[in-house]
Every structure is written in C-alpha cells, then in structure tokens.
Amino acid sequence: MRTVTYLDTVDHRLRRKNLVLTHQRAGAAGELVLAGNGDTYTVHLKEPPRWPARLEQLPHGVVRDELGPVIGIRAVLPTLTARTVTREVAVRDGQGDLVARFDWAETTATEPAATEPLVRITLYPQPGSRKAGERLAKGLRAAPEIQPAPATQAEAYTELLTATGALREAGNGRPPITRDMPADAAVATALLGFADTIADTLDGVVDDVDAEFLHDLRVAVRRTRSLLKLAGDVLPAEPVRRYAAEFAWLGDLTTPTRDLDVFLLRMDDLAGTLLACEGADLRPFVEHLRAERDRAHGELVGGLLSQRFSSLLDGWRRELDAVLEKSDTARETSVGSARQLAEKRLRRAVKRVVRMAATITPDSPGARVHDLRKRCKELRYLLEVARPVCDARAHRAALRDLKRLQDVLGDFQDGEVQSAALHTFAEQLQASDPRPPAATLLAMGELAAGLVAQQRQARADLTGVLREFLGPATQKHLRAL
Template sequence: MFISRSRFRQAAFTAKLDYMAGKLEVERKYEVPVDFALPPLTGIGGVASVGDADDQRLDATYYDTPTLRLARGRVTLRRRTGGNDAGWHLKRPSGGDRSELQVPASGRQTKPPTAVTAQVRALSRGEALQPVARIRTHRVERALRAADGSTVALVADDSVNTESLHGSRPERQWRELEIELVDGSRSALDDLDAALRAAGARPAQSPSKLAQALGDDYPAAPPGPGKVSALAAYLRDQRDAIVEHDPGVRDGDAESVHKMRVATRRLRSTIRSFAPLLPAGTDLNRLHDEIKWLTGILGEVRDGDVMGERLAGAVAAEPPELVLGPVAARIQQLLAGRVAAARERLVAGLDSRRYTDLLVELDAFVDATAAGPRTSRKELMRRAGQALRRADRRLAAAEHTPEEAPTHLGHERRDERLHESRKAYKRARYAAELVAPIAGGRATKLADRLTDLQDVLGAHQDSIVTGDLLRELALQAYAAGENAFTYGLLHARQHEHGLLALNDLPKARRRAAKAARKLY
C-alpha cells in the first residue's frame, strides 16, 4: 500500500500511531531548469485529472555519524517540520526503490528516538548521531487522479536550499521535480516519466538532496562487482547482509533471522576454507569465534521457529484419535517460551558493544582483504576443491563407522559423523558459491548439488533433534499425569523419517560427485 505525502497522511499521525514501517517508496527524481513548466499530464498513465496545488514549507535536519556511516549505506535519517508528515523519517534502499520508517516527533525533540536509532545501530556501529545538514524546501505538490478518484501519483515541484553542518560547504539552491506512485502502476510511472522527460526534465544525477548538500563529503559508492577479488567480494556481501537484515531481525521477522544467520555461517566457512589467503594481520580464530557467537544467538531463535512449525505439522498429520491429551498446546507452550527468551537474548546481543565491535572488526577485515593482493583463480579453485574433498572424507568415515561397539553407541557415533559431514558439505557449498563468479555455471551447478546432499543429511539430523525434544516433552507430559502415547508415536515417526532420508543419500552423493568432476 502506498501512502500519499499529501494532507491525507496527517490522519495517520493524528490517530497517534507510534510508527509506520515497511512503506515502500516508488519514485523518480528530476533536475529541471528554473523556468520549467509542468506539462499537461491528463490522459497519461491513467491520469484523468490534476488536483489543486498543495503549497508546503518543509524544514529538515539530517542526522548521521561523524564519519557519515548512514550515508555510506545510502540511508537517510531526518527530522522534518512543516508539510503533512512532520516527524522522523528513516529511508533505506530496497531493490531499486526505497523503504521508509516514519516516527512522529514530540515537541522540540532533537535527539532521534529509540525506535529509529535501533534500526540503524548496525549501520552506525554504535556511533552517536548528530546533525549533518539542514535542507529547506518550498514544495508545490499536486495529486494526479484516476477517473475513479484514486491517486495515481503525486508530483512535487521543489525549490531547495541546503546548508551543510558537516563541514564548510557553501549553501546551495536549486529546483527539482519528484514523482511518487500512490495507487498507480509502475507502467503508469513509466508513461509519466516519458512525458516529463519530453518536457525537459532530466533524471537526477545526484542520489538525494543530502548528497548535494554535503557535496564532496558525501561518501562514494563502494566498488562494484569485478573491482575486487571474488574472495573480498564474497566477504563484503556477507558483512553487508548482516547489516541489511539487522532491522528485520529486531522487528521479529523470521526470514531476516534466517538470512542473517546464513551470512554469519558463510563468513565462518570462508575463514576456515580460505584462511591462508586472508590478511595475515587478522586474528582469524578470534574473529571466527565472535561470528560464531552471533550465529549462536540467531540460531536459538531460528531453530525454535522451525521446530515449532515442524511439530505443529507432525501433530496435525496424525489422525485425531491418535492425539491423546493436549499435545499441540504443550508443544506450543514449551517452544513459545523458549523462542521468546531467545529473542530477548538476541536483541540484547544486537544492542551490545560486542556486536558493534564485531561489525567494526568485520569492516577492517573486509577492507584489508580487498586491499591485499588479488588471489589467483587457480588458488581459489584449489582451496574450494579441498573443502569438498574434506567433506567427502568425513562422509566416508561416517559410512564406515566400526560396529564392534554396542549397537546404540555405534549408531550415536555414526549419527555424529553424519552431522559433521553435513556441516562439511555446507562449507564446500559456500566455497563453490564463492568461486562461481570466476568459475561460471559449473560452480553454481555444484553448489546446487551440494545443497541437495546437505538437505538429505539435514533431514536425518533434524529427525534426531526432533526426536530428542519429543522425548523431553513425553517426560514432562508423564510427570503432569498426561498420556504420553502420542509423543512416543511422533518419536517413532521421526526415527523413520531419518532412516528414509538416508535412502536418498547415494543418489545425492553421485550427482554431487559428477558436478564436482566437471569443475575441479
């Protein structure tokens, strides 16, 4: 849903909403001469009429760290007065568009509220936020309406005056045009864009008003793909993924937790698989352990969420006459409590100095890798191949676990070795992903095959972990005087699922080996 910046936004604030999150801005910005005249837009992109001009005087103070960390991540934070959406505005890149968080301001508040600062903590690395620019805008806004009265888009004609508070930059003045979708389609925006260009508007060369206010102080964009080695690019992408998904993790988004956790795993895997190629001045063991700490607090939440879904599905799949007692409720109560506690620990971890210190250390690590000698393709491929051979050896050892020990101990040892094999294949998969930009489709194919192999081993391991939890639940139910039959039944089902999963192992292994022969 797109929310207008016109007077209709005021209703959201007068309703005393604490904040609005997840709004996506789809807009285009243009440079226009001082004598530019807005062309007739009726009949273009579904526009049936153009509304009256809404004259606004906007005064915005932009905040950033002393080293402009937010601007480096193309994120803007401002407090704006005037207009119809006064308050704190946090804008972040979202694909080719921008997402926006809005928080109403109170009184003469000049310090960003916690609802905002928490969202940029990963970017700011814990540094204090301070004013870096003041931008005053005289805006004339018009609504472009469809025949049914809905607003296709808003066109804002801005006369801008900027003042840098970060250095001794001179004040700047210019005129620009902005068009933002409200209820219209992207094709309508394309049609309106063509009409504005034909009238003399040019796509803005500067990414934002703030960039123009700061001038040369505005941070340059990081080097694009191909400008740094595949190793440095992979490490940078994982560091950036942690920062990108931090706000979603804080908001309790399960997918963000999953993606941040995967990024930490990829970092740890790369440190282990490519250690000899990484900067010599880095304490890799300590860095690995700090990333492992972050992986762990993310995993407590993620694993609880996944386990809850798995067991809920397992209970629902049983005939009602075989579900004896409050099985679903007991499972939900146990896991909900554990996940809630895990979320508290996770947010506390993200708010800690340990986390921001880790991000600063990752910055230095990524920069040192990018600045170091460019690692040869041959050496990267050799290390990636070693990671796969190491995984193959672990799986072979698991399949040939001695059976002279008592049966249950033999099974436990085999299960442990299969789990270690799974982790080793995951590292081999990440290594294949890393070399894909230089090795092409064969590396991508191998990564896919290793994912399949990893999933087979993962299904087996999941059945073991789930079985252990069901045993714990059965004991709790029995102690509470409940019938534990269903937990035993589900435990048996999980054991069966684990054995069946291993039936797919030979095929998955053959397919992975075939893909590996074509690459290494």
C-alpha cells in the first residue's frame, strides 16, 4: 500500500498543462514524481516535505527544474490524498499453466473527501499464450461494470478530483449572467463572484502561501470598487454607499504588503540591470525589504482576521443575495436588462477613456497620465464583467487593444512609483543601525536611475500607442461591443 498526495497550484497550472505532480510514500520520505506528456521525472526525498511549498522550497533536481516554467511564483499544495493498494493476480488455464497476470490497483481518495474505490486493471498476457490473453481481455471488456481506464495520468487525476467533489464549478451554483437577466441581478452576480474570490484567497494570504493570493484578492477588491462606481446605482443606494467605503479600507489595508511583494519579485531582474555595481551590493536592501514586508504582512493579517473584515464580507454577501432573491414584482422595472445596462455603461466608459486619451500629449503632467490609467483599468474590469453579453469577437479585439495601452501606462506608473519608493527606502536604511555600506546606496541609486529611464521610455512609447488606440481599427472594435 502506498499513500499518494496530488499537488497543484491553486489555479491548476499543472492540470491545465496535463501534468500530474505527486508525493508518493510507502514508507520513509517517499519520492516526488512529475508525470505527463509522455515523460516521468522522479526525485527521491531525504526527508518528508512540507506543504504548501514554493519552487525554491522544493528539493533540487529534475522535478524542480521542470516545474519552474509552469508554476512560476505560485506554491504547490495538496489537492487530494489517496491510498492505493496493488495486488497481482495470476490467471491459469485448466491445466494450471499461467496464461496471464494482471495488476489490480485499488485507489481510494481520503482527502478532501472519502470516495468509493476506483479500480484499474492492467493485463499482461504471458508469452506464448497470446490467444488466451486476448480472450481474457475480451471478456473483461464485455463486462458491463468494467469501463476503459483513463488513457493518461492526467485523466485519472481528473477522475479522482471529480469523485471527491474538488472540481467545484464557478459561481457556487448561481445562474450565469445572461443578456436578458435583470441588470441588478447581473451586477449582484458579478459582485458575488468577486466576494467568492476574496473568501477563497483569504487563507492563502493569511498563511502567506505565495504572493499571488494577495494579488488575486486585491484584483477582486478593485473589480468590486470599479463595478460599484460604474454600475452600483442599480443596487440599493445605502448598502452601496456603506460597503464602497469598507472596500476602500480593504484596498488600503492590502497596499503596503503588495507594493513590497512587487519590489521583491522584481529584485532579481532589477539586480541584473546593474552595470556599475554588483547584485550582491543590494543584499542589505533586500533584507530591509523583507523585514518591512514581514511587518506589513503582520498588520495585514490583523486586519483580515478582524471583526470588521468578517462583517464586511458576510454583510456584503447578504445584501447581494437579497438582490438575487428579489421577485420580479418587487424589482423596479427601470433597472432594465443586463444587455441594456452593459450597452449604456460601456458606451459611457469608452467615451470617457477615448476623450481623456485624446488630451494626452508629451507635455501632459504625470498625474494626467495616471488618471488615464485608472480610467482604462475601470473599463477593463467593466469589459470583463460584460463579457457574457458582448459580441465575442469584438470583445476579444477591444480587450487586446486596451491591454496594449494599459501595459505602457503600467510601465510609466511603475517607473515613477518605484523610483520614489527607492528614495524612501534609502532614507530608512540611512537612519538604521548599523548603516548600510556605501556600495548598497550606490546600487540603489543605479536602480532608481534605471526606473526613471523606464518611465521616460514608457512616456515616449505612449505617443505611438495612443495614436494606435485612437485610430480607426480600435475605435471600430470598441463600437462593435
């Protein structure tokens, strides 16, 4: 008997690539096995692993090397645990001669839920008994209770996930957004989806599993705030006003930790840009960032475990559920349909972005560029919510055009914000005891210069990207929405 723990990132990056990562243990520390696409890689462990684990926490070897490009900064964590008992069965003819054998592998999931055993039979005919083996295989296939086994380990893994109920459908059973759905119900459905994401990522943020949990939580908060701003007027006014303020508090609570995460995630790339200094010169700065990040994360966890946060999430869901439970007679006829709302609000948001983009020149102040970035982000979130009611081809094209503009605006924003942050960090290090070496401050100065250069390059690129965005092709895509 062996115990098999299946591992994946929370967003199923391995399963989407038809890869199966398992920790298999029949005793001692076991082994880490990565299978898929015709290849199998195994690393024998010297000590039992601890989950969740980020890439750098996995043992060195071929499995870690193969996982790197797939999982990136995400941690792998158990998705299910199963016990497999394997028996070898001998098949003999009437004279007692061995004609075939088969392996009977019985797998029972134990976590996250217990399942009935899943049995896999693998038949091995004996040399010289091919016909007898074929008759045996034919008889097994004809048995109504025996189905063909999954062709790949990835399919077998999916079968186990399905049996345990771990493959939860999006939306928690709520009806999807449709064109004819009442507008307030459509907005409430989208907002409940964002609330689900906040709840689903909470443990990962608190336990500090990986930086993407906080990123996903923040995106859900930003989408919530944007949708309330752009379409919240179809919901009851008083709850929208009250919870908009609470989500602003939640956004502010998460900002310091995320800003430090971004810096730390970029540090290797930033160090690689140094010319006059060495990457090792940045070590005191990196240690300072990590200490600041630990402090900020502690404050974040305190807020997320507070009564204020739990009241925010629970109360907000109750308000949105009440909107979905409203009868047609109780619903005001003025709210219209989801399609009508999307058409009206998308047209308004598109006009605002296009009008603002047309005013940006090489001499426009940075604050004006940042305002355009915010409006583009709001339009992006509105497009994502309105996807079910838009023409699919036009939606893809408009989103692609908008993303090109957002990428340049994001580079401009990052260059300005992070270069300013470097000055603040340098002052903090100067005031610390002991003070950092001069080489550290020189390296930080070189990083700041590089970020300013990034910002200037983005500003230069912006003119051409804006010309393209305001051109006939993109405007045609936006109108087609």
